[in-house]
Amino acid sequence: MPEGDTVHQAARRLHAALAGHTVTRSDLRVPKLATVDLTGRTVLDVTARGKHLLTRFEGGLTLHSHLRMDGSWKVYAPGERWRGGPGHQIRAILGTAERTAVGYRLPVLELLRTAEEHKAVGHLGPDLLGPDWDPEQALRNLLATPERPLGEALLDQRNLAGIGNIYKSEVCFLLGATPWLPVGELPAETASRLPALAKSLLEANRDRPDRTTTGRLTPRPLSTGTNPTRARPSQRLYVYGRAPRPCLRCGTPIRTAEQGDGSRSRPTYWCPDCQQGPTP
Structure with missing residues (x-):
């Protein structure tokens, strides 16, 4: 995607x-x-x-x-x-x-x-992988509508440019917040980490053929003919596309539901134990 x-x-x-x-x-x-x-x-x-x-x-x-x-x-x-x-x-x-x-x-x-x-x-916010990246401005943009669900705010390219549905779910997991938590209810320390976290995920994958957010680059047998440094598909992402398999951290089954982004609904994934906040 x-x-x-x-x-x-x-x-x-x-x-x-x-x-x-x-x-x-x-x-x-x-x-x-x-x-x-x-x-x-x-x-x-x-x-x-x-x-x-x-x-x-x-x-x-x-x-x-x-x-x-x-x-x-x-x-x-x-x-x-x-x-x-x-x-x-x-x-x-x-x-x-x-x-x-x-x-x-x-x-x-x-x-x-x-x-x-x-x-x-011209309407786009700071580009996570671009020369105009400005984490302070990105955070100000996100917090400008504190009542907006975190997942929707992350997908809004006017706030920060580059996050799609996969990174939305993964960023929310790593912050320990559900995608439905109003962005203004994020603890101040958590909110301050958000821009740097999002940037680090995209930067880590800008040169990879297989996107991963877990860092689990599990070696494969060389006889498979695949790159031995690539992560196994089931361990590349923490939550996206993993329902109802167990969370890689706590073992709780991952859940999924639709969440809008202001224009359309998209499948959203979260761990009900690792992430705090409202859910459907």
Whole structure:
């Protein structure tokens, strides 16, 4: 599931493949961009802002995309088979002489003037993995609506940018608070730890193929042919996706329920023993 760490990984892959190269193939498969042709332009850079991707071209243009739940960008070498999904799911193709970047299932794709990128990302709070990270401002944003449930506040990208549904559940577990606890009811010491904790989780995973919050990088037998430093799937996360298996700390069965984020309901996981606060 694309979250801040996944999007930053995607930005690095796209930047390495495209930056400094001239576009030789351009195909943007959304109605409002159907006639746009970026061929002949040099890609200047690709950067992430929270969960948003900004691909900048010479001439002051930026292609803004967002992965949301299941979008992705794949990079292919010349002649390599495209395996990101069926052709009807392709929304963007950017090709150079050396690489081709293909965007699948992109729910957001728009072309902006680079000087007007703020129209797409100006509403975002401090980026947990970006140069603008400001933990004090992130905490002020979270506490500005003290009655709001912690889980909803963490998902609101206007407070801090980069946390998705997985990290929401994991941060709440590590703070010992349920996602339904009003953020203003967090003990002061716990609240002060929140920004640094969230940042440490995303930073720890920004270069990993398998996301983990437990730190349990249990070795596997080399005969399996897998990376022996990867965590076992059942131990990578403390609570997300683990219901009704036992908590890795106390053994109590993990529970799950839906929680909104202001726009839609999402599955939320918690340990009823390790986390204090209201629940459904």
